[in-house]
Each structure stands twice: as structure tokens, then as C-alpha cells.
Amino acid sequence: MKSARANAFKATGRKSPGQRTCLKPFACASLIAAMTHRSFCWTCRQPGSACYCGDLRPFDPKIEFVILIHKLESRRRIATGRMSHLCLKGSHLIEGDQFDENKQVNALLDRDDVFPVVLYPGTGSIDLSLGSKQELASQFLSDRKLMIFVIDGTWATARRTMRLSRRLAGLKRVCFSPSKVSQFKVRKQPAAHCLSTLEAIHQMIELVGPTQGFDPLEKKQDALVDVFSKMVERQLAFVPEAHKAQNYFVASSENALK
Ligand SMILES: [Zn+2]
Numbered sequence: 001m002k003s004a005r006a007n008a009f010k011a012t013g014r015k016s017p018g019q020r021t022c023l024k025p026f027a028c029a030s031l032i033a034a035m036t037h038r039s040f041c042w043t044c045r046q047p048g049s050a051c052y053c054g055d056l057r058p059f060d061p062k063i064e065f066v067i068l069i070h071k072l073e074s075r076r077r078i079a080t081g082r083m084s085h086l087c088l089k090g091s092h093l094i095e096g097d098q099f100d101e102n103k104q105v106n107a108l109l110d111r112d113d114v115f116p117v118v119l120y121p122g123t124g125s126i127d128l129s130l131g132s133k134q135e136l137a138s139q140f141l142s143d144r145k146l147m148i149f150v151i152d153g154t155w156a157t158a159r160r161t162m163r164l165s166r167r168l169a170g171l172k173r174v175c176f177s178p179s180k181v182s183q184f185k186v187r188k189q190p191a192a193h194c195l196s197t198l199e200a201i202h203q204m205i206e207l208v209g210p211t212q213g214f215d216p217l218e219k220k221q222d223a224l225v226d227v228f229s230k231m232v233e234r235q236l237a238f239v240p241e242a243h244k245a246q247n248y249f250v251a252s253s254e255n256a257l258k
Contacts, residue, residue: 043086052231059221061214062209069081083231118168128174
């Protein structure tokens, strides 16, 4: 009788444990989870005990979000870009750090039924929080669906992505003035006005949604922050009190918006 390990290697496409090339990395990872008796959710990429799929309430924001997730971000314990993607119907999650050669990104940018912009603050970026509702609506073409590219990574990786992705860098740049401080207490933010990707998307929907036929007063967008808050609470339950005070960002009066 063949051993379970031999059968498992057969399932991954490897003829024997000694053969190095594996054609099915996902099967291998599943195999590792099975062999170590740990369950793992491949949708939210969390261990079974931390799976948040049951808390997801996907909704249509009437905006097509494209979340460009850096591979380092993708491997983080809590990747809010992936969490956002699972909440937003019609969204895209694409991993990488330079996208000029990315077929999926190029196919999206080649579409003539969308108006693509990139959420990226800094020089040359239009602050959508300023001005009237009419001025806000005038920033986009009314006969095309708004497509917002969101770079999910650190400031350094986002800058690199923009430098190496000419098509992306050539898009209209938009930003907003945050109306709330980050509640991402399990990760230290570089500054009080810095938000997680999920929080930035939530605020963008509240700000721009009305120009695209989305009514924020129905509060469907809060499905984002609800699943996020539950995840943060679960994670904080495992953090010692001393570490919460020393190492984690906690909103306070000192963290006034800039
Ligand atoms: Zn899950």
C-alpha cells in the first residue's frame, strides 16, 4: 500500500518526493496545511480560526475598483486590499509592483467603457474633497463607469510602482482629505492621516459614490469597515496590553488630521 505522503505527492503532480519541480504550488500549500492538520481558507488567505468570509457582505459600489497589491502586502497577516476586493462586487485584485507588461491591467486600461483614475496623493493630484458636488462630478466622464486604481502597499512600494508603471502614472491622479483617522490598530501607521487601503476605499466610495449612482446613505459601504473592525478586534484579542500601548497606533487628539 502506498503511504499517504506518496499519494499526496501524486496529487501535487510530483512523481516522487525526490522530484524537485512542482507544477501545482497551490496543491502543495494545501498539502502542507493538510499534513500539519491546520485548516486554511484560500479565499481570505487566513487560518481557519481567523477566516472572515462569514462576515463578508459583498455590495456593488457602482465604481470599478482595481486593487494593485504588492506581493509583500499580499503576504501580510491582514491584507486589507484583499479584504476590500472580497467586499466589492466587480473589483479586481492584481498582484505585482510594475504593470506596464501586465496583460490584465492593460486590458482594463484599453476598455473604452470606463474612465480610469489612480488614487495617489501628491503633486498633481486632485483633492476630491475640495469644491462643490458639481465640481466633483465634472472630474469624471458621465457616460463612462468610473474605474479607480488603488495601489496597495507601503508609500515606498507605491512610489516604485508609479515610477515603473508608465501607463498607470499617466492616469488622472485623485486623492481626498481623510475625514477620519485610521482604526487599523494592529498595524502602526506612518502618520495619523494615513489610512489602510480598505479605509481609503470606504472614504472614496462615500465621497465619489453619489456621482456614480451610489447612495452612501444606504450604508452598504459600511460592509467594508464592519468586516475590517471584526478582524481588528479578533487580532487585538491576541495582542498583550503592553504592546498595544507601545507599538500600535491608537487614535488620539494628537493625531489630528493634517
Ligand atoms: Zn475565509
